[in-house]
Amino acid sequence: MRFTLSSTALSCKLFALAKVISNKNSLPILADFMFRTEGNTLFITASDSENSMTTTIELSDSDVDDSFAIENHSLLEAVKSFPEQPLTFEADKNDKIVKIIYQNGQFSLPIESADVYPVAAKIADIAVSIQLSSALLSENISRCLCATAQDELRPVMNGVFFDITPEYLTIVSTDGHKLVRNRIYDIKNDVAASLILAKKPATILKNMLAKDDTLVTITFDNRNAEVTFGDTRLLCRLIDGRYPNYNSVIPQNNQNVLHVDRETLLGALKRVLPFASDSSNLVRFRIDGHVLQLDAEDFDFSKTATERLACEYNGAPMSIGFKGNAFIEILNSYDCQEVDIQLADPSRAGIVVPSQQNDNQDVLMLLMPMLLNE
Structure with a gap:
């Protein structure tokens, strides 16, 4: 030939x-x-x-x-x-x-x-199909990948969960410490259906999808999914199992809201994090009035760092600890100018959301706090 x-x-x-x-x-x-x-x-x-x-x-x-x-x-x-x-x-x-x-x-x-050469599996005749733009899918997968787990005992948490209902499409990932939930209100299906996309095909899609309005079609049954975009088709085996009830772990009454510039907070975290303990990466958030103070310390090597930045805060003074590198991942996943950090108390999860949501979307990221030694 x-x-x-x-x-x-x-x-x-x-x-x-x-x-x-x-x-x-x-x-x-x-x-x-x-x-x-x-x-x-x-x-x-x-x-x-x-x-x-x-x-x-x-x-x-x-x-x-x-x-x-x-x-x-x-x-x-x-x-x-x-x-x-x-x-x-x-x-x-x-x-x-x-x-x-x-x-x-x-x-x-x-x-x-x-x-x-192995023949790829075929999608069953009874399958669910959804369409969304290439840029939207790429953005949501990129945001979710930072919260996928490496858990041999719970493989369902190692992937990205797509949950489509008659109201909206939800794309979720969690590793037990971080959680990302994206709701897209203009993508829905008459019949509720779901899939868990493994990390490898999700990463491939993140790297290959164009940041434009090209339509991507996802067709799936209970074992396999076919993702078609442009002249390319990706057929992948889904992770089998029941995904955890992610909505049950999202606090509904975090009344204390910290409003801060995303880039300013990101820069401050990057500066203080090298002074935190390598084993914990703990950064203390001290919030009082219009000042957010970030503290990191590693007593084993006599290292400390403190940085203050302006913010808006409507609650009582609070000290809460977060894993600094995880918080940086969350802030890097957003492209907004400002974020709201919703808090209840130092023992309960904090929620980070963009101050202004994109049209037809509701995005939030959750991060569990770390124990502080006062």
């Missing part, structure tokens, strides 16, 4: 697909890309047995519909340095070699039969 395509298009697609391939594969052929031609379209697939991604490239010419598999590292190294030019693939399945011809030379690589 013989076909010609753009070197830049091929390189771009291969590096995106390579994120699916695992370093430790259950089958040797899963270290390969699978190439399949159909008319003047090339379909390229990468898989790790649980996740499979397929994308397409338009061909300049193609002589026959056929397929083969080729090892990913060798091909990636070969094509990554090419300037834009046509590449011609000539595959000889009898000799199990593909010759790749470019403007000033050629090289050859071994190939394998695509017949033994």
Whole structure:
């Protein structure tokens, strides 16, 4: 078989697909890309047995519909340095070699039969489908990934939970200490349904989705989900299990509200955090009137830091401790100018929300406090 395509298009697609391939594969052929031609379209697939991604490239010419598999590292190294030019693939399945011809030379690589490449699972006929913009999905997944767990005993908490109802779509993640909940009111479904997307496909989507209004379609049954965007399709196995009742842990009566500039607080936390204990990362928030004081200390190495910043606060004076690096992750996940920190008392979870929510959205992040030694 013989076909010609753009070197830049091929390189771009291969590096995106390579994120699916695992370093430790259950089958040797899963270290390969699978190439399949159909008319003047090339379909390229990468898989790790649980996740499979397929994308397409338009061909300049193609002589026959056929397929083969080729090892990913060798091909990636070969094509990554090419300037834009046509590449011609000539595959000889009898000799199990593909010759790749470019403007000033050629090289050859071994190939394998695509017949033994695993076939991706199919979505059941009875499935739920939702659509949302690429930018919206990317933003929500990015925000949730910082709160996913690494818990072997509770694998459901290692993923991102999508909960769709007749009222709204909720995208949630929690590791037991942090919780992120995103409600999107203009995406809903007549029948309630849910899925738990594993961290790997969620990370792939975060890195690949464009920050624009391109529509992304998510179709899922009780075992698998298919995410389609542009000319790419990601098929992934879902995490099986019942997600915790996340609404039950969100306080409903945190009456003390701290209003502060997000960038100012973020900068102050980054400056004091290096002085906190490496084991706890504890930063003390002392709030009194219009002043927020951040304190960090590591008595083992005689390190302390204090910084004060202006704020608006409507409650009684309070001291509450938070894990500094977790708070930084929360603030980095927002792009708003100001945030509200809703508090009840030093022993109860704090809620961080943007001072002004985006249209048709309700986003909050919860962080459990740390014990203070007064």
